[in-house]
Amino acid sequence: xxxxxxxxxxxxxxxxxxxxxxxxxxxxxxxxxxxxxxxxxxxxxxxxxxxxxxxxxxxxxxxxxxxxxxxxxxxxxxxxxxxxxxxxxxxxxxxxxxxxxxxxxxxxxxxxxxxxxxxxxxxxxxxxxxxxxxxxxxxxxxxxxxxxxxxxxxxxxxxxxxxxxxxxxxxxxxxxxxxxxxxxxxxxxxxxxxxxxxxxxxxxxxxxxxxxxxxxxxxxxxxxxxxxxxxxxxxxxxxxxxxxxxxxxxxxxxxxxxxxxxxxxxxxxxxxxxxxxxxxxxxxxxxxxxxxxxxxxxxxxxxxxxxxxxxxxxxxxxxxxxxxxxxxxxxxxxxxxxxxxxxxxxxxxxxxxxxxxxxxxxxxxxxxxxxxxxxxxxxxxxxxxxxxxxxxxxxxxxxxxxxxxxxxxxxxxxxxxxxxxxxxxxxxxxxxxxxxxxxxxxxxxxxxxxxxxxxxxxxxxxxx
Amino acid sequence: xxxxxxxxxxxxxxxxxxxxxxxxxxxxxxxxxxxxxxxxxxxxxxxxxxxxxxxxxxxxxxxxxxxxxxxxxxxxxxxxxxxxxxxxxxxxxxxxxxxxxxxxxxxxxxxxxxxxxxxxxxxxxxxxxxxxxxxxxxxxxxxxxxxxxxxxxxxxxxxxxxxxxxxxxxxxxxxxxxxxxxxxxxxxxxxxxxxxxxxxxxxxxxxxxxxxxxxxxxxxxxxxxxxxxxxxxxxxxxxxxxxxxxxxxxxxxxxxxxxxxxxxxxxxx
Numbered sequence: 001x002x003x004x005x006x007x008x009x010x011x012x013x014x015x016x017x018x019x020x021x022x023x024x025x026x027x028x029x030x031x032x033x034x035x036x037x038x039x040x041x042x043x044x045x046x047x048x049x050x051x052x053x054x055x056x057x058x059x060x061x062x063x064x065x066x067x068x069x070x071x072x073x074x075x076x077x078x079x080x081x082x083x084x085x086x087x088x089x090x091x092x093x094x095x096x097x098x099x100x101x102x103x104x105x106x107x108x109x110x111x112x113x114x115x116x117x118x119x120x121x122x123x124x125x126x127x128x129x130x131x132x133x134x135x136x137x138x139x140x141x142x143x144x145x146x147x148x149x150x151x152x153x154x155x156x157x158x159x160x161x162x163x164x165x166x167x168x169x170x171x172x173x174x175x176x177x178x179x180x181x182x183x184x185x186x187x188x189x190x191x192x193x194x195x196x197x198x199x200x201x202x203x204x205x206x207x208x209x210x211x212x213x214x215x216x217x218x219x220x221x222x223x224x225x226x227x228x229x230x231x232x233x234x235x236x237x238x239x240x241x242x243x244x245x246x247x248x249x250x251x252x253x254x255x256x257x258x259x260x261x262x263x264x265x266x267x268x269x270x271x272x273x274x275x276x277x278x279x280x281x282x283x284x285x286x287x288x289x290x291x292x293x294x295x296x297x298x299x300x301x302x303x304x305x306x307x308x309x310x311x312x313x314x315x316x317x318x319x320x321x322x323x324x325x326x327x328x329x330x331x332x333x334x335x336x337x338x339x340x341x342x343x344x345x346x347x348x349x350x351x352x353x354x355x356x357x358x359x360x361x362x363x364x365x366x367x368x369x370x371x372x373x374x375x376x377x378x379x380x381x382x383x384x385x386x387x388x389x390x391x392x393x394x395x396x397x398x399x400x401x402x403x404x405x406x407x408x409x410x411x412x413x414x415x416x417x418x419x420x421x422x423x424x425x426x427x428x429x430x431x432x433x434x435x436x437x438x439x440x441x442x443x444x445x446x447x448x449x450x451x452x453x454x455x456x457x458x459x460x461x462x463x464x
Numbered sequence: 465x466x467x468x469x470x471x472x473x474x475x476x477x478x479x480x481x482x483x484x485x486x487x488x489x490x491x492x493x494x495x496x497x498x499x500x501x502x503x504x505x506x507x508x509x510x511x512x513x514x515x516x517x518x519x520x521x522x523x524x525x526x527x528x529x530x531x532x533x534x535x536x537x538x539x540x541x542x543x544x545x546x547x548x549x550x551x552x553x554x555x556x557x558x559x560x561x562x563x564x565x566x567x568x569x570x571x572x573x574x575x576x577x578x579x580x581x582x583x584x585x586x587x588x589x590x591x592x593x594x595x596x597x598x599x600x601x602x603x604x605x606x607x608x609x610x611x612x613x614x615x616x617x618x619x620x621x622x623x624x625x626x627x628x629x630x631x632x633x634x635x636x637x638x639x640x641x642x643x644x645x646x647x648x649x650x651x652x653x654x655x656x657x658x659x660x661x662x663x664x665x666x667x668x669x670x671x672x673x674x675x676x677x678x679x680x681x682x683x684x685x686x687x688x689x690x691x692x693x694x695x696x697x698x699x700x701x702x703x704x705x706x707x708x709x710x711x712x713x714x715x716x717x718x719x720x721x722x723x724x725x726x727x728x729x730x731x732x733x
Contacts, residue, residue, distance in 0.1 A: 001706070013629040015691060016691035028701075049709070049710040051719060331623075407624070
């Protein structure tokens with residue numbers, strides 16, 4: 001069994017009965033290897049479709065989760081259970097719970113970085129005050145707005161108004177968590193929260209793949225929320241200077257906010273400044289200063305002054321990328337998309353108001369970005385296999401569009417792999433408003449291919 | 465991926481039930497097991513199937529039983545009908561499985577295990593009759609159909625499943641508006657299997673609405689039995705655990721009784 005990957009979470013979905021006899025059959029060696037190679041921040045086992053489980057059965061999955069957690073520093077756990085299952089799990093593992101428990105997958109998603117800029121208001125309660133605080137801190141660090149109920153009574157009262165909250169978090173537990181640096185998106189800036197003493201361990205806890213993803217999909221401002229940092233050593237200093245050099249290639253800015261130098265040598269600050277890192281006292285100094293934000297690249301994702309040009313190697317792969325797109329559409333709809341025209345140009349979109357867009361980047365031996373722009377009704381049709389029922393829910397359509405481009409990205413990666421070009425793909429990004437895509441892509445030259453599908457046109461754009 | 469045209473072609477190509485099997489079934493239905501045995505003698509493949517089956521450890525005979533009339537009288541009317549339907553299914557099953565990692569033997573074992581437990585369930589429910597007993601034989605047709613339709617699209621389904629936990633039945637329905645269970649109904653129609661049987665099997669998807677009380681009970685038990693079997697190591701390894709979606713809410717109310725009837729040992733493993 002392979003896990004399903006959504007954003008930065010991978011989830012196993014076993015069905016039926018799970019005991020010590022059958023559980024090892026769910027995970028072949030290939031499945032384990034494939035899971036270990038995933039670029040994710042959280043690995044979960046969903047119990048939604050499991051009607052019976054015993055400890056021996058769960059242990060098989062928990063062993064895999066524990067092993068992956070210990071060498072990849074990601075959060076692991078179980079999700080999608082009801083109250084009865086929650087009680088049973090606690091009975092099985094008691095105080096030895098090393099993994100996390102998320103009542104739903106939707107709750108788990110709040111505890112990982114995304115590239116969406118959407119702060120969610122959630123109601124939170126846990127009998128254990130330390131768990132309550134730990135969850136609140138994590139949620140806050142990931143950019144959400146937790147409303148913490150201090151007592152069961154208060155929680156039950158607040159729960160009466162579920163419409164006020166994106167999610168109600170109960171029967172949830174954070175195991176060995178928070179090993180990765182929390183990440184959130186504000187506008188077009190990425191904020192990393194760092195704390196305590198920073199040493200060589202930062203190379204493990206900082207999610208460099210996510211950072212590279214963000215650079216490749218057009219983020220240009222990275223802020224380290226360093227209010228809680230006590231001090232750092234030379235290993236951490238080296239890490240940040242290297243990060244600053246790689247950011248410079250993308251014309252990206254790195255800032256530290258709230259870092260004090262009482263216990264950190266002042267010379268470190270000079271070294272970091274020499275590497276291009278800027279220091280601010282308050283987060284508001286950046287986020288509320290529009291001119292500064294513009295200068296640093298955080299007002300839009302278009303701040304890159306160096307326009308990266310298409311390369312011959314990339315253009316050589318164009319037929320493969322188009323084929324990956326067309327064949328994915330054929331797979332999902334049983335209808336053919338036909339190429340109508342192709343030009344090297346900047347992105348040109350007609351009727352922008354009635355379109356959805358999505359993008360996925362790739363980097364490695366080759367780097368670039370595939371952008372797809374669909375009329376809204378065509379986007380719905382293209383994703384109908386993933387959405388299922390006729391949905392008008394914009395978030396569901398955009399989520400499916402992200403899954404759709406993820407498949408295309410996966411196919412493009414496989415295609416390049418066949419030619420010995422190793423690449424990684426970024427998280428897909430979707431745009432309900434195509435204008436925000438244009439801010440990022442308007443100056444980029446690329447190959448625009450106009451395709452026709454089900455009587456309407458859509459755009460494939462390959463750029464760097 | 466799979467299209468409506470492919471499904472229609474698949475249904476068109478389902479061979480009719482062989483004449484000898486059909487006639488044997490007719491004799492069994494009217495309770496004439498002697499004539500049924502005589503008729504079955506004319507089909508060597510059927511004869512071999514019945515002999516091999518009855519002499520498997522499950523039936524517990526010390527000496528080999530080879531005489532067909534003896535075999536039919538051992539089986540009785542209901543079981544004979546059930547086994548003849550199981551035989552029909554094996555004719556539909558592929559020699560080489562494309563999608564699922566199954567062998568012919570593993571498929572026979574699945575048929576046998578489903579049939580045995582289904583009989584226990586019907587006894588428990590006090591709903592034992594010829595049609596009810598035979599209903600379970602049509603269920604594995606859904607697995608055969610799934611393998612036939614998706615065999616050539618294995619990598620496409622894997623890609624799809626890498627981003628969303630979709631089962632084969634849902635994928636097929638969203639693509640073609642036909643489910644695996646709809647196709648089972650078509651097979652039943654072609655093989656003149658009682659509509660009562662195909663109705664129960666269709667409902668065992670757990671997705672049908674407005675079921676009659678008895679049909680609902682049978683469908684719930686069949687759905688849970690299917691997932692009980694598909695949770696066995698052999699079938700998990702074969703990839704069958706993911707072939708239809710387990711409707712946990714549909715079977716929740718019968719779960720406790722089911723565990724008792726199948727004598728499930730909760731400390732397994």
